[in-house]
Amino acid sequence: MARTLAEKVWDQHLVRKGEGQEPDLLYIDLHLVHEVTSPQAFDGLRLAGRPVRRPDLTLATEDHNVPTLDVLAPIADPVSRTQVETLRKNCAEFGVRLYPMNHAEQGIVHVVGPQLGLTQPGTTVVCGDSHTSTHGAFGAMAFGIGTSEVEHVLATQTLPLKRFKTMAINVTSKDGRLRPGVTSKDVVLAIIAQIGTGGGQGYVLEYRGNVIENLSMEARMTICNMSIEAGARAGMIAPDETTFAYLKGRDHAPQGAQWDEAVEAWRELRTDDEAVFDAEVDVDGDALTPFVTWGTNPGQGLPLGENVPDPEAIVDENERVAAENALAYMGLEAGQPLRSVKVDTVFVGSCTNGRIEDLRATAEVLNGRKVADGVRMLVVPGSMRVRFQAEEEGLDKVFTDAGAEWRSAGCSMCLGMNPDQLAPGERSASTSNRNFEGRQGKGGRTHLVSPLVAAATAVRGTLSSPEDLV
Amino acid sequence: MEKFSSHTGIGVPLRRSNVDTDQIIPAVFLKRVTRTGFEDGLFSAWRQDSSFILNQEPFTRGSVLVAGPDFGTGSSREHAVWALMDYGFRVVVSARFADIFRGNSAKAGLVAAQVAQPDVELLWKLLENEPGTEVTVDLREKTVQAKDITVPFEIDDYIRWRLLEGLDDIGLTLRHEEAITAFESQRPAHKPVTV
Structure with a gap:
């Protein structure tokens, strides 16, 4: 049967198909960890006397709490410092590799994974952070999880999950390019404004079309990163030559014969021509201009050339109240x-x-x-x-x-x-x-x-x- | 996890859509390394406004939050669920929940009851007109009842079963450890490792 990219990756990670109402049990290839959403998870393991099942598929970095000035001094805020120190103790105790502050590989968890070559096509990637969707740019199925799920993955390297629905986001333009000054950030802000902050709920989005195909890996990551702002579980882009070129030679990318084997498997990771998405959205790449938000959720955005909207003109009551609250908070005038x-x-x-x-x-x-x-x-x-x-x-x-x-x-x-x-x-x-x-x-x-x-x-x-x- | 079959408590009408997890608990409160004590962070910015619903009696004692659509969007922080529960909430009613929030609720034992928006409006009117009205959320019957209003709610069947039984997810998964080990033995050699 014809399948979408998301369905293929899902099927490849099926440890056990759920019976009846039970969720499927999916294997997790890569678990990224940071200091904020992990302490209670490690504590849970300790209380239950459980080890980390696969430290070799787990990587931690310090990012949310770290200062960006005076980085050689201890963290001044004692509560932040405790959280970072707790991560260090937990990683040492459970044998998880950690890139701490001032290490040459330290950084934001979603920047570190891809640059090390750990994020690879067809993998499942999770992290206790909603922007895990970033890694979907490689054709990975990547999504954010809560702390209970962090503990679950640490203990079992799996997650019980119900199948997501699939949505194609087709971004096309005449020549496959965006207008000068328009970036992938503008593309994704426009998509969120179009489908709304709840538009992607329950879906994995697959970004497709000639505009997406011409984007660099980094530009693709920006788009997938913000999938969660449309409410989606994940965002994905089929891997192609751009993906392979980005990965080749990176520290954790396959080497030698394994590289060829991997690329061959990765080439299969495309939505079949006959596959049907549960929903499809078209975005006209030629119409896109620089985009900015005016409100207090990422769906409240407009082209930079426009005016702040007038809440009075919004028909839906919830949307209108949300816009009124947003303008008051933002200190902006309609028009x-x-x-x-x-x-x-x-x-x-x-x-x-x-x-x-x-x-x-x-x-x-x-x-x-x-x-x-x-x-x-x-x-x-x-x-x-x-x-x-x-x-x-x-x-x-x-x-x-x-x-x-x-x-x-x-x-x-x-x-x-x-x-x-x-x-x-x-x-x-x-x-x-x-x-x-x-x-x-x-x-x-x-x-x-x-x-x-x-x-x-x-x-x-x-x-x-x-x-x-x- | 404690079993949940039905709960009765004061309903709190929160007439806002897109209540994101940064509103439920701002990041500055996420630095704790324990599992409890997050109630101070709950809606902390909004609670500085004396007219906010949780600053008014009898809503300070509320345990069923009735909110606008797209509740729990944004950050994956499970602390949002913990903050609601530490404050005393056992149920959140909304027409639409963000996926991660819904998942986190299920793990921690907070019931995320999905109720059609017109029914949410009915509950809002009742709770605003008669502050202190008790709401009963029956997980077996999948109903939300307050005075003479009874409306159905939706919740994933598997989540419902787990909540009713009070079952721990990790324990359930580890019953399939053989299947996990078998899967691991067949993973392609080119898959990445972090070490």
């Missing part, structure tokens, strides 16, 4: 041009846009320009490797010459768990993934943007795209 919105802070980084290509794009816009007076800009690499690579290319110099701050690797200002936060009422243009109330710090106001829009906004001080900089 105000988005380009007129002034920001205090610009953040480039996170598991969504903290990779080397994102930093190159940011540097290209900033090169020879200055960050506007009164605006602070943080550029935070997603991993130590990204940091070293950027420094080798001299990007750090471009950032600091422009007046931006160049930091060390971590989740940083994506979420309010470390010292990088917005003050109450402060407004940011951020390349991260969530504009929820208080996400970047209590009372902080977030506009989600691409790295290109972030850089242009930093220069002008108001939401802008590079074409505004002439």
